[in-house]
Amino acid sequence: MAVILKYIVAGLVRYWLIHTDYWQTLSNRVEIATPLNSWKRLIEGIYLYEHKINPYEGDSFHESPLLLIFFYGVLKYTPYLLPAIFTFMDILTAYFLYKTASIFVKVFKNSQRKISENIATDSKTLLLSDSQLKEVPEYVLSVYLFNPYSVLNCVGMTTTVVQNLLLAVSLWGSVSGHRLLACAFIALATHQALYPVTLIVPLSILLADESKGCNKCSYIRTLLVFVVCWGFLVYISAYIMDGSYSYVYNTYGFILNVPDLKPNIGLFWYFFTEMFEHFRLLFVCAFQINALILYIVPLTLRFKDEPVLLATVLIALSSIFRSYPCIGDVGFYLALLPIWKHLFNFMQQKFIVGCAFIITSALGPTVWHLWIYSGSANANFFFGVTLSFATAQIFLITDLMFAYLKREFTLKHGSSRLVDGKPAKLVLR
Amino acid sequence: MGLLSDPEYGSMRFIKVLKRIHYPLCFLFYIGALVWFFLLGHREFNNDTYFSENALLPGLVTNEFNGEQTAKQYHNEFLQELEDKYEDTDEMPVPWLVAKMSQLHLEVYTHNFTLNYPLGQGQVFKGTNVYGILRAPRTSSLEALVLTVPYRPLSSHQKGTTAGVALMLAFAQFARSKNYWAKDIIFLVTEHEQLGMQAWLEAYHGLQSNPGTFYTNLGSFWKSTDSERKSKKFGSGFDSWLDHSRCLDPGTLKGRSGSIQAAINLEFHTPKIKYIEVKVEGLNGQLPNLDLVNLVHKLCVKSGIYHSYKNSYAWVRHRNNMDAWMNGIWTMLGMMSAQIAGVPNGNHGLFHRFGIEAVTLEGREADDPAGNPPRIHQLTPSNFYRLGTALESIFRSLNNLLERFHQSYFFYLLAATDRFISIGQYMPSLCLLCGAMLIRALSLWVSLQKDEEPEKNETEITDKKNEDDDDKDVEPKNEDIVHEGLRKRIVKPETALKQDTKMKEEKQLSERESKKDVVEDSISVVSIGANYFLVHLIGLGVMNSPVIFSYIGAKYFDQPSEVSVYYGLICVSALIAVISPFLLKLFRNRPANREELTIINILLLIEMATLGVSLGMHNISLGLCVCALYTPLALFVAVRSKDVKERSIVVFCKQCLCLLLHPLVTLTACMMVYSRILFPEEAILGALSRGRDAAMQAIMFSIVDSLIYGNWLFNVATTVLLPTWIISWQILCNTVAG
16 A cells, blocks of 8 residues: 555656646756756657657767657657656556565565575574565665656656666566567667666576576577677668668767766766867776776676676666766656665665765755856866766675675674684775 | 675774764864855955956956936936926836837837736736847847846835936937947836736747647647646646646747847936946846956956945955955955845846846945945045946956856855855865765664674673773774785685684674564555655645635735745644644554654755755755754754653754744744844834844745746745744654664
8 A cells, every 4th residue: 555655646746746846947957957858858859750850960969769659659649648658657657676586585584594504503594584575676676766767857848767677678568578579678778878788698597597498599599689689789780771771870879978068967078078089089998998898707706606796796886987967867766775675784884875876866966056157167067076976886786786795704603703803804806 | 896795895994993982073164164155255265256258358448438427318318307207106217218219219129917916815017028129230139139228206215227228328329329339129018017028028039928738749649639628627626726837927029139239227316326236146146257357357357337245345455354254254255245145146146047147237336225335525526427338348358258157167256346256165065064964874874783782782881891802803804905905815714714703793793684674574665665754745735835825815914925824834734733743643553663763853854965065056045054953853863762861952953943944933023133133222122123124024935936937936835844844843842762
């Protein structure tokens, strides 16, 4: 009952906010709308498409052709449903996250039972009771539904709402063992924003765990399904655009090459406005490797036993380091954190991270206003704030990973940290 | 790498130290912030002003201004015209101004605007601005400079501006014949002081009052009209309440020029002024670029005009450092008091909102009400020639600008006409204040994390002993490890299993863990969140209430709106003060416990700190003032428990402090004290009532300003300051068990 009430309240709040006068302001905020996902550009692209102009020829539209077609249909026939559709998609995202969390809790309970013999006697208290585990999905749900970041993202009607839905469904699919579903949706998400491609690693591990057969076969099968799906989507998109693949330059190319340096909460724009043109390629490669590839292998090696954590961390890292991040991405991975509620006790920088989140969230719009509207501050102020926001997020993620390791260690070896009578220091390696 | 290694290692000691010294530390921070601030007045801690923008090239041209006679003639004619035809009315002599400007071959336009007074019963004010554009011969009207004079009727209680109008016209005539202008010059006379200015600026920039809804944004995709009507109905209930955007109708301008680079506002009532006061403070405390301020001061010197800023008079030399320091402090305080309310002290202040740098030059005589500067009678009075050359130099310098003002400082405090304090120098003061609150929050957080309940129940002696023991235990270990610089991965901790210390720690840890679980269970996130949300909702309601109060007051009690708004706010505040402590008990079936209240307290501190920093970025004076007032409150607020007997007098004092710091009470008290200082001869009761009236006016002004000009002082006070106050009050009025 309470759950349904939450859905209703959250849905009404979103629906109402879309209809207030603040909608215009919200949907144009840099923190919410980036060149990649803004509603304004989507409308623009659809308008061009309706008038038989290829929207990918210009520099205004960078969404995938599938979404173009989808929203073209909606706008053409039922434009009055749009606020409801966005609200519904966000609610659906919350629902799938809820489902994911509840399945994860079951898996977690099983694995906890399995390892219970290897646990040091004094760490038994660390094992989670059923009542504690039962709360987790509800926390996930509430955090997604009432987090200001995700509320604002939905109210701004960005395509990140769709992205979040796709990610949530694929997470749910992989946790519950629906290989085709998970792969299809992660392929859809990849097709839209490219960065979710990293998630195929934790997803294939999850699917392999679920299928309980030969692990390698499962990995290969997952990968194959994913590649086929992705290829199919690329082909379908080209088919929609009359057989031309030129849209790839304006979607993937746009994401990878970062030509639009409109300020956002990410780290790209400031560096590339300052960059000399001939170093651009080098630094674009460096930044994209950081966002796409760098963390997959080391994190996979370390966290292969806990693929959901791996997925959480990869989602978070890619939403920090991607070329056009927005607070919708942040809201999504924040909703995954309550799954790791039992790690919070081991986290050290909660206070700092919390303060940084609150202060930067208030200060960001402030300095943006001073820079753009009053003309008194400048880009450095805003970048300073976004940089500290990114730093806070990185702190949060490393802290989470480290908390996991600490808990693992404590479970195995007991809560004391003494080597030869001296306190020892744990290092994340 | 600190981030990837175990931070808990060695942190126990830090936590102990923090818990012990956080109160003195916060106090130290507070004192440090104040000391830092007052040091800034000293020459050693502030800087000389300098020109950052090289393109300005101030004072490099030979002055050619020759319009002294013309200016005198205009002045006499204008005075004559006013006395003949406009003696009794408040109207502006539009035909005369238009005629004169047309004679100078300027492009002359008039601009009508309307104000629907937001708090009245449909009062409507109308006004007219007159402006003439001198097109630059060299370029195609892409950039413009503005010279503006507010028109004040003879019956006005303020000083007139007739000499300003005359000087402007004379300067227009002089500038008309020159071919070196690279920017248009707009000569503007506004009516109704800031109202006319605001309307003109809004019209010039084509400000849209209706942002459009989601559906209008869909453009050609949105055709069906009936569903639009349906969607309109959805929000209409709120619209009529919250719709203040249309109270000033700026109308449209018939003639425009390019983007405005800078503006100078003149307030001269006579050419024989003794000195010029340069006014800089704008809407919401925004300041013009320091280069412009500096330019004006420097060119005043060059043209032989005495100039001043607040308490700092350019012709006064200080005998010693101490004098200069005190003077610097008074100048800073004067600037801050002008900035706090966020009300512009001249028409220049409204330009800042549009990213236009502007200052006001106000002419003052010896008997000016604003003050009586030293050696004023020895100064030779100014004349139209000097004023004209100064104006010419300023405009020719601005004419050289290649791009918008962007070089120098936008955030500064002035300690003298030629000394300034940059943002980097005053920010530490604010950051110390906010830092004090954050430290307090951190210590509360830490105490929440490492809740050492058993120690609390025991007597103090054992408590201390325990702590000492632990200290002894921890210290040598740390040192050992630090010396060795070891990063050990533990392979077999079981080897050390049998040590006594370890057993003890283990037990404590597991105890702690289990306790933490219990604690986590007992914290109801929902009720904390709901309380927070409700409190802020109350703030939002109070923000929107004045319209209702004024309506009720006018309808049932037949009172002017300031009285009804003031007493309405008092009633609401009293109601909030009574009800709010019980809000905590909503959404729950048991009284709030210590942990929950502590979390609320932490959130309160963080919110206060965030508010301070954000306010300080916009308006350092307001930020500092709010922080200086509310930091003590935020630090004193602490969760009270039933068991530990706190002296009731202390609690009472805290509650009194809290009540005194209620925004409304603070404002009224300040106004009473101020009127007592201003009129010391009056009886106390008289001063009190005078203060109350002043407070009424102040509140009314801030509300009207927020509705018409976009001054956000009232909005911040009601939506953030009031909720934080409510939360402090809640914490102070509630006791917890255990």
